[in-house]
Structures are given as C-alpha cells and as structure tokens.
Amino acid sequence: xxxxxxxxxxxxATGDVLVRAVNITKAFHGNEVLKGIDLTVHGGEVVCxxxxxxxxxxxxxxxxxxxxxxxxxxxxxxxxxxxxxxxxKGQLHTLGDKQIAAQRREIGMVFQRFNLFPHKTALExxxxxxxxxxxxxxxxxxxxxxxxxxxxGLADKPAAYPGxxxxxxxxxxxxxxxLAMDPKLMLFDEPTSALDPELxxxxxxxxxxxxxxxxxxxxxxHEMEFAREVADHxxxxxxxxxxxxxxxxxxxxxxxxxxxxxxxxxxxxAEERDAATADDVPDTGLEGVGLPPA
Amino acid sequence: MxxxxxxxxxxxQDRPGVIHARPVSHPWRWVALAVIAVLVAMMxxxxxxxxxxxxxVALQIMIQQPVLDGLVKGTIVGTIGAMVIGVVGGILLxxxxxxxxxxxxxxxxxxxxxxxxxxxxVLLGMIGIGIPFLYDGLDFGVPFGQQFxxxxxxxxxxxxxxxxxxxxxxxxxxxxxxxxxxxxxxxxEIARAGIISVDKGQAEAAQALGMGNGKTMRRIVLPxxxxxxxxxxxxxxxxxxxxxxxxxxxxxxTELYYQVRIIGTRTLEIMASYVAVVAWYLIVCSVLxxxxxxxxxxxxxxxxxxxxxxxxxxxxxxxxxxxxxxx
Ligand SMILES: Nc1ncnc2c1ncn2[C@@H]1O[C@H](COP(=O)(O)OP(=O)(O)OP(=O)(O)O)[C@@H](O)[C@H]1O
Ligand SMILES: [Mg+2]
Numbered sequence: 001x002x003x004x005x006x007x008x009x010x011x012x013a014t015g016d017v018l019v020r021a022v023n024i025t026k027a028f029h030g031n032e033v034l035k036g037i038d039l040t041v042h043g044g045e046v047v048c049x050x051x052x053x054x055x056x057x058x059x060x061x062x063x064x065x066x067x068x069x070x071x072x073x074x075x076x077x078x079x080x081x082x083x084x085x086x087x088x089k090g091q092l093h094t095l096g097d098k099q100i101a102a103q104r105r106e107i108g109m110v111f112q113r114f115n116l117f118p119h120k121t122a123l124e125x126x127x128x129x130x131x132x133x134x135x136x137x138x139x140x141x142x143x144x145x146x147x148x149x150x151x152x153g154l155a156d157k158p159a160a161y162p163g164x165x166x167x168x169x170x171x172x173x174x175x176x177x178x179l180a181m182d183p184k185l186m187l188f189d190e191p192t193s194a195l196d197p198e199l200x201x202x203x204x205x206x207x208x209x210x211x212x213x214x215x216x217x218x219x220x221x222h223e224m225e226f227a228r229e230v231a232d233h234x235x236x237x238x239x240x241x242x243x244x245x246x247x248x249x250x251x252x253x254x255x256x257x258x259x260x261x262x263x264x265x266x267x268x269x270a271e272e273r274d275a276a277t278a279d280d281v282p283d284t285g286l287e288g289v290g291l292p293p294a
Numbered sequence: 295m296x297x298x299x300x301x302x303x304x305x306x307q308d309r310p311g312v313i314h315a316r317p318v319s320h321p322w323r324w325v326a327l328a329v330i331a332v333l334v335a336m337m338x339x340x341x342x343x344x345x346x347x348x349x350x351v352a353l354q355i356m357i358q359q360p361v362l363d364g365l366v367k368g369t370i371v372g373t374i375g376a377m378v379i380g381v382v383g384g385i386l387l388x389x390x391x392x393x394x395x396x397x398x399x400x401x402x403x404x405x406x407x408x409x410x411x412x413x414x415x416v417l418l419g420m421i422g423i424g425i426p427f428l429y430d431g432l433d434f435g436v437p438f439g440q441q442f443x444x445x446x447x448x449x450x451x452x453x454x455x456x457x458x459x460x461x462x463x464x465x466x467x468x469x470x471x472x473x474x475x476x477x478x479x480x481x482x483e484i485a486r487a488g489i490i491s492v493d494k495g496q497a498e499a500a501q502a503l504g505m506g507n508g509k510t511m512r513r514i515v516l517p518x519x520x521x522x523x524x525x526x527x528x529x530x531x532x533x534x535x536x537x538x539x540x541x542x543x544x545x546x547x548t549e550l551y552y553q554v555r556i557i558g559t560r561t562l563e564i565m566a567s568y569v570a571v572v573a574w575y576l577i578v579c580s581v582l583x584x585x586x587x588x589x590x591x592x593x594x595x596x597x598x599x600x601x602x603x604x605x606x607x608x609x610x611x612x613x614x615x616x617x618x619x620x621x
Contacts, residue, residue: 067498097507105504115499119517119596129503132513161596174499181503 018043018078018185018216019064025072026059033059035240036073041185041218041233046211048227048248049220051237052263057220058112060237061187064218065107066100077106078184105133108178108186112194114170116162122149122173123158126180134181141180148176152206168199172206179210186210188219197274224267228252236260351561352569360553365574368549372470372538373578377531379474384481389511391486402482409479414472415540421472422544466548469541477534484526488519520593528586532579550574 019041026034033056041047049057062068064075066083075082082103084092095103117125126145130136136144149158152172162170171191178186188207192200204226211217211230221227227234228248235245236257244257255261341347355361390402409417436442492515500510539551547553551571558567 065502067502101501101504101506104502107502109499109502111495111499113495115493115495117496117499117514117518119593121596128513129500129505132509133504163596177503 016043017041018045019218020076021060021064021073022075023073024060024063024070024075026056026063026068026070033240034063034070037237037240037242039235039242041216043216044214045232046217046219046230047233047235048231049218049235049237050222050227050263051243055237056240057237058189061109061189061218061220064185064187065104065109067109077103101133105181106184108181108183110171110174110178110186110188110191112190114162114167114174114194116170116174116177118162121159121161122154122165122176125162125173126177129177130180145176145180148179149173151209152176153202166199167195168202171195171203175203175206175210184216186215186217188217188221190220190222193222222267224252224264224271236263238263346565347569348563348566349569351563351566352573355554355557355563355567355570356573358553358557360548361550361557361570361574363548364550364553365578367466368541368546368552369535369538369574369578372466372473372541372546372549373531373534375466375470376473376477376534376538377527379471380477380481380530380534381485381527383474383478384483385485385516387478387482388485388489391482392489406479406482409476412476414476414537415543417476418469418472418540418543421468425468466541466546469538469544469546472544473534473537473541477530480530481527484530485519485523488521488523489515491522492518517593521590521597524586524589524593528582528589531582531586535575535578535582 017040019039021037021039024034024037025032037056037060039047039060049061051057059068063070064077064082069083074084080103083095083100085095085099086092116122117128120128123142123145126148127138127141130141130144131138146155146158149155152175154169154172154176157165157169157173160169162173165173175191191207192203195203200223204223207217207219207226208230219226219231231248233245234248234251236243236251236255236259238259244251244255244260251260252264255264341349387402387405390398391406393399496514496518497510500514501507505514539549541549542552554567554571554574558564561567
C-alpha cells in the first residue's frame with residue numbers, strides 16, 4: 001500500500017524533559033534483561049519503542065511506573081526520582097507503598113491485554129480511580145467519564161460490561177480509564193497486538209488524536225506505519241540495549257545498525273504478507289485469521 | 295468469470311433449508327424414570343400406611359417453643375455468627391498468607407494448621423470447660439498493664455473493661471466464636487484459591503492507576519475472587535448449619551437438635567422427633583440454597599450474563615436515555 005508523501009512534521013516536543021532514564025539495568029533470576037538503557041522524553045513528545053520479541057521493551061515500560069523494580073540506574077519523571085528518595089548523603093531509601101501509589105497516579109498505562117475490571121461497567125471502570133484515589137465526587141467523575149468515553153468513540157457504551165465489548169472497544173475504554181486520572185505521561189504496551197486486524201485502526205486512531213492533544217506518550221508497538229507517522233522519536237531495542245534511536249525517518253528509513261536493518265526487513269516482509277493476504281484472498285468472512293507462520 | 299454470487303444462484307432451490315431433525319433418543323432416561331417412580335411410590339405408601347411415622351406429632355414437635363428457640367438461637371444465629379467470623383477471618387488469613395510480610399505469612403499458616411487439626415466438638419468442649427478454668431475474666435487494657443501498675447505502685451492497672459469468662463463461656467457467644475475460629479481456617483484456603491484465581495493483570499491495572507494495596511484488594515481483586523469463593527462458601531455454610539448441633543459441647547442448650555431430643559425422650563416419640571429435626575434442617579438448608587443463587591448471580595455480574603439477567607439489562611438499557619450510566 002503506497003502512502004501519500006507527507007509534509008515534514010515538526011516535533012511536538014516542548015523542550016522540557018519529562019522522562020529521564022539513565023543506565024537502567026534489570027535482571028530476572030540472574031538473566032539480565034535490561035543492560036543499561038538510557039531514554040529521554042520531552043514533554044508532548046511521542047516516543048515509539050521497537051524491537052524484537054524478548055528484547056525487554058515491556059520490562060522497561062513497567063520499570064517506568066514501578067510495576068517492576070530496577071537493579072541499577074535512575075528514572076526521573078517530571079523531575080521526581082521514581083521509587084526512591086535520595087538523602088543528603090546520596091543514600092537511596094525505598095519509597096513506601098503510599099508514595100509509590102502517588103507517583104503512579106501521574107502515569108497512565110495501557111496494557112496489551114486491556115486489563116479492564118470485568119465486574120464493572122465501562123463507566124464504572126473509568127470513574128473507579130478518580131473517585132477512589134483522587135476523591136472526586138461520583139457525579140463529577142461521571143460527567144468527565146461520559147466525555148472521555150465519547151472522545152474515544154464509545155458514547156453509547158457506558159453501561160456495557162467489558163465482556164460484552166469487542167477487543168477494540170475494550171482497549172478504548174482502557175485508554176479512557178487511564179486518561180481519567182489526568183496523567184502527565186501515558187505508557188502503551190503493544191496496545192493493538194491482541195486485537196483482530198480490523199480492530200487495530202480504531203485504537204490507533206484514538207492514540208493519534210491523543211498525541212495531537214499534546215499528551216506525552218511512550219508506545220511499545222509493532223505498528224510500523226503508526227511509528228513512522230506519529231512518533232517524534234523512535235527507539236530500537238534489542239537484547240536489553242538501545243541499538244539505535246532518532247527521528248522516525250532516519251531510524252526506519254535509513255537505519256545504520258545491522259540489527260535494526262534485519263528487524264525492519266522482517267517486519268516489512270510480514271507487512272507485505274499481510275497486505276497480500278488481504279488483497280488476494282476472496283471474501284471468505286475469515287479475514288483476521290492470519291496466515292500460519294511460513 | 296464466475297463469482298461467488300453466480301455460484302450461489304446456480305445452486306438455486308437446491309440449497310438446504312430449515313432443519314427438522316429427530317432428537318437423539320435416550321432410552322435409559324425412561325428406564326431410570328420408571329425405577330425412580332417405583333421407589334418414590336413405595337416411599338409415599340410407607341408414609342401414608344405406616345402409622346409409626348406419626349407426622350402430626352412430628353409437626354407438633356417442630357413448633358414447640360423450646361424447639362423454635364433452639365432453631366433461631368442455636369441454628370440460625372449460630373450459623374450466621376460463625377460464618378461471619380469464618381468468612382471475615384478466612385479472607386484476612388488468606389490475605390496474610392499471600393502478603394509479602396514473612397511474619398504474617400507464618401502466623402496465617404500456623405493458625406490454619408492449628409484450627410484445621412482439631413475436631414470441632416473437641417474445640418468447643420475445650421472452650422466451654424477450659425477458658426473459665428484457666429482465666430477468671432477477660433480484661434481489656436494495656437498489655438501487661440496490671441504488672442506494670444503493680445510494680446510502679448500506681449492506683450490504676452490500665453484495665454478499661456472487664457468481661458467475666460464464667461458468664462461468657464456458657465453463652466452462645468463462646469460457641470459462635472469457637473465455630474467461627476475453626477471455620478476461618480477452612481475459609482482461608484477457599485479465599486486464597488479465590489484470590490489467586492484473579493488474573494495478575496487486574497491488580498497491576500489498579501496499581502497503575504495509583505490505587506494502594508488495600509484498595510486494590512478490596513475493590514478490584516476480592517469482588518472478582520468472590521465469584522470463585524461463593525460456591526464453596528455455600529457448601530461451608532450448609533455444613534455449618536449442621537455443625538451448630540455440636541454447640542451442646544459448650545454446652546449451649548438453646549440448640550435445635552438438643553431440644554428436639556429432649557422432647558423425644560420425654561414423650562417417647564423418638565422417631566417423630568427425628569422427623570421434626572430433619573424437616574427443620576432441610577428447610578433451613580433450602581432457604582440457604584436460594585440465597586446462594588442470588589449471591590452467585592450478584593458476584594457473577596460482568597461474567598457471561600444469564601439469559602434472564604441479559605434480558606433485564608436490555609430492558610434497563612432501553613428505558614434509560616443514551617449516555618446515562620447506571621450505578
Ligand atoms: N517476570 C519475569 N520473570 C522472569 N523473566 C521475565 C519476566 N518478565 C520478562 N522476563 C524475561 O525478560 C525478557 C524480556 O521480556 P519483555 O517482556 O520485556 O520483552 P518484550 O520486548 O516486551 O517482548 P515482546 O515483544 O514479546 O512483548 C524475556 O526474555 C522474558 O522471558
Ligand atoms: Mg512485551
């Protein structure tokens with residue numbers, strides 16, 4: 001599929017650093033998964049994290065909002081050291097559960113498998129954190145939730161339980177739920193990879209809109225087109241290190257690192273194969289099943 | 295060029311229509327039905343023809359005042375009280391078992407080991423006899439306050455409230471506490487199974503939203519765990535209805551089985567008294583099963599609606615203007 005040429009876009013970055021991660025290391029039972037990751041994200045910027053399976057993208061994302069503890073390095077979000085307090089002598093003290101919860105409030109997260117609360121309706125999912133964590137009144141929270149659901153195209157679904165929604169709808173509720181806390185930063189962990197191909201577009205559309213409102217976003221994704229068109233900055237990770245990073249046109253258009261190149265070649269082949277599947281196969285009503293691995 | 299529609303048209307009237315198939319035949323169902331019908335007929339005939347069943351007397355025994363007292367206090371209040379302590383204690387123990395605090399984890403497993411290892415009748419007997427024998431009363435105050443007060447020559451001994459145990463243990467309260475403590479040990483395992491059945495992503499999603507550990511457990515994990523916890527808890531409750539007959543070990547005499555037996559021996563209507571007590575236990579358990587049905591439906595919301603619930607939800611949706619959420 002050929003895309004129309006795009007006017008060069010100026011970065012959304014507003015200049016001030018929102019996320020700074022320096023030399024992050026993390027091992028699971030001696031298996032070193034992150035080997036000194038550095039990342040800087042400016043306010044308003046959209047950063048896409050790419051890389052082969054097992055390269056540590058999810059782990060890194062989870063370290064940012066403290067769902068995973070780190071072994072080494074420091075992460076600052078909006079100038080605040082995450083997970084620790086440093087005293088005058090430079091000694092680190094682990095933060096308690098309450099303080100960690102307070103830091104997480106500033107960061108929204110969207111999961112690969114949605115993780116909506118199945119015993120609550122779409123609306124209840126969205127108002128849960130504002131009412132329970134921020135102490136906002138139920139009626140105020142509902143007003144806001146109705147707006148948020150409308151903004152992700154689900155104005156007609158507030159009373160639906162997640163089990164009665166499609167994957168794409170569930171993921172959009174999950175985005176609304178995260179936004180209800182008014183986060184400074186949104187983390188997305190492969191938000192579309194659990195979706196049927198025909199549902200991917202609706203979620204990416206919502207993410208694009210969000211990017212255009214100036215939200216700072218770190219997105220782990222395999223959607224090359226999204227990275228190319230929406231990202232201000234692309235980071236390619238492999239085996240726990242950042243191999244290459246820069247503007248999307250450079251990293252995706254003219255990669256210098258051999259590992260980036262071979263990964264992109266594989267992704268490209270996969271995309272072509274998908275496209276071929278979509279074009280050649282007659283209407284069987286089975287699109288979305290995908291091809292078996294070659 | 296042949297397209298899909300051509301193929302369809304070519305098939306014309308030959309395309310298969312509505313299915314009128316014969317259902318699978320089940321001859322053994324009819325055999326089973328016949329056998330059961332004969333057995334039921336025999337039973338009814340015995341009830342009607344054998345006067346020794348003596349149902350009118352059984353009915354009379356059922357509505358004697360001491361029997362009703364025993365039913366309400368011993369069986370119903372006893373079951374509710376013990377199960378409240380059991381469920382709350384069990385969930386607490388399960389949360390302790392699953393916590394990251396090694397002291398709490400160990401305490402919970404020692405508790406379960408202890409109370410699961412003792413027969414209830416022995417436990418109740420020991421509470422009834424042992425506690426008033428060992429201690430005169432229960433003082434609520436500062437731990438070791440009496441010793442401190444004495445050593446420092448103070449006029450107060452830091453005791454705020456005194457409960458006489460000789461009085462306490464002969465009451466229903468001691469029995470309820472005993473049964474409840476024992477039940478908590480079993481409920482702990484049921485609650486633990488429920489909690490670990492909830493996807494880890496649920497707690498992570500709640501935490502990512504900035505919810506603390508307590509709120510995450512209370513608002514997100516436990517309500518979902520209840521779906522798994524309720525059915526075996528119904529089982530435990532029904533078992534508890536029957537275990538309230540052990541309260542006599544305390545001894546609590548306002549208890550259904552004990553009262554019925556007394557009347558039975560006094561009037562020599564032993565069989566009728568058994569019929570009376572069986573009838574009461576069956577009635578109580580039937581009511582509980584109805585309650586369990588509604589509880590399961592409540593905690594199952596959002597997980598595959600039943601036909602009726604779906605219909606109801608649809609009616610509600612139709613009645614409500616769009617954009618208005620229900621809560
Ligand atoms: N909780 C865990 N315990 C042990 N090992 C883990 C754990 N989580 C991740 N790993 C390991 O860490 C490595 C990186 O995993 P991670 O999920 O971060 O990769 P990823 O880049 O997100 O891959 P994918 O694209 O498949 O999602 C993998 O080898 C994985 O097996
Ligand atoms: Mg991943």
